[in-house]
Amino acid sequence: MKIAFAEPPIEPIPFLSKDGVTVNMLRLDSIHPIVSGNKWYKLQHYIEEALFAKKKIITYGGVWSNHLIATAAACQYFDVPVTGIIKGSPPRKLTATLTQVKRMGMNVIFTNTDAVPTGNEFIQVPMGGHGIQGALGAATIYKYGCTDYTHIICAVGSGTTMAGLINAAHAGQVIVGISALKNCFSLEQEIEALLTNTVTKKEVLHDYHFGGFARHTPQLIEFMNDFYKTTSIPLDIVYTGKMMYAVYDLITKKYFPTGSRILTIHSGGLQGNQSLDKGMLLF
Numbered sequence: 561m562k563i564a565f566a567e568p569p570i571e572p573i574p575f576l577s578k579d580g581v582t583v584n585m586l587r588l589d590s591i592h593p594i595v596s597g598n599k600w601y602k603l604q605h606y607i608e609e610a611l612f613a614k615k616k617i618i619t620y621g622g623v624w625s626n627h628l629i630a631t632a633a634a635c636q637y638f639d640v641p642v643t644g645i646i647k648g649s650p651p652r653k654l655t656a657t658l659t660q661v662k663r664m665g666m667n668v669i670f671t672n673t674d675a676v677p678t679g680n681e682f683i684q685v686p687m688g689g690h691g692i693q694g695a696l697g698a699a700t701i702y703k704y705g706c707t708d709y710t711h712i713i714c715a716v717g718s719g720t721t722m723a724g725l726i727n728a729a730h731a732g733q734v735i736v737g738i739s740a741l742k743n744c745f746s747l748e749q750e751i752e753a754l755l756t757n758t759v760t761k762k763e764v765l766h767d768y769h770f771g772g773f774a775r776h777t778p779q780l781i782e783f784m785n786d787f788y789k790t791t792s793i794p795l796d797i798v799y800t801g802k803m804m805y806a807v808y809d810l811i812t813k814k815y816f817p818t819g820s821r822i823l824t825i826h827s828g829g830l831q832g833n834q835s836l837d838k839g840m841l842l843f
């Protein structure tokens with residue numbers, strides 16, 4: 561398939577590069593203004609399949625879902641009809657995310673049942689692009705210069721992106737996932753189920769959830785604002801803000817051996833920030 565979007569650059573993060581380690585960031589957020597980040601990579605095989613078989617895509621998400629908006633934008637770009645299923649009753653006022661996906665042509669359906677629309681005309685994309693196909697797509701992120709690093713750090717939701725990176729990585733690397741969920745200790749197993757590479761070292765850290773999925777604290781917001789002031793890079797409250805706080809904290813705690821070359825993955829997806837009151841973030 562033709563490469564639709566810009567190649568993501570790697571940028572140094574000088575203010576975290578101290579105490580014997582260097583920190584860089586792969587800017588997956590820069591590939592496209594809406595189809596930003598890891599979601600595109602997880603989607604690409606599904607989109608290819610839909611184009612090839614002339615099928616429609618059906619997928620699932622929440623009202624501030626990065627996955628839903630990335631799917632809507634990618635399907636608009638490639639002219640693939642798409643339905644988005646949202647659990648629950650229609651809200652009195654649509655969120656900014658839902659307004660935008662509808663504008664991009666997604667057929668949005670609210671449902672209180674667990675019944676999944678089926679039919680031959682649909683390709684089912686699991687919530688968040690989770691699964692083997694998603695991990696295969698996510699593994700392609702590795703080609704943007706990931707081989708030169710001792711540690712690759714990513715945010716973890718379903719773990720699909722982390723699994724893809726582990727599968728692509730070489731044996732000398734360590735892949736560290738920062739969980740965005742509170743006490744979700746089944747993640748290790750879920751990631752394991754997607755692995756084809758059992759050589760590369762990996763670790764999921766569970767101490768940086770800041771209260772739980774999509775929860776945030778003043779400390780996190782302050783860190784994200786400080787990070788933006790020094791780097792001009794926007795982070796999000798759900799995933800990358802927590803991941804970069806973790807990197808900062810882990811460096812202070814000497815988690816990384818001296819000489820470590822750390823690559824952080826900016827997985828994009830700033831939808832969650834729209835749920836904040838105006839003015840809380842500088843960007």
Ligand SMILES: *Cc1c(COP(=O)(O)O)cnc(C)c1O
Nearest residue numbers: 626717718719720721799827829
């Ligand atoms: C969805 C998302 C993740 C989590 O990816 P998984 O593959 O589900 O672990 C990480 N970062 C951002 C910005 C996301 O939108």
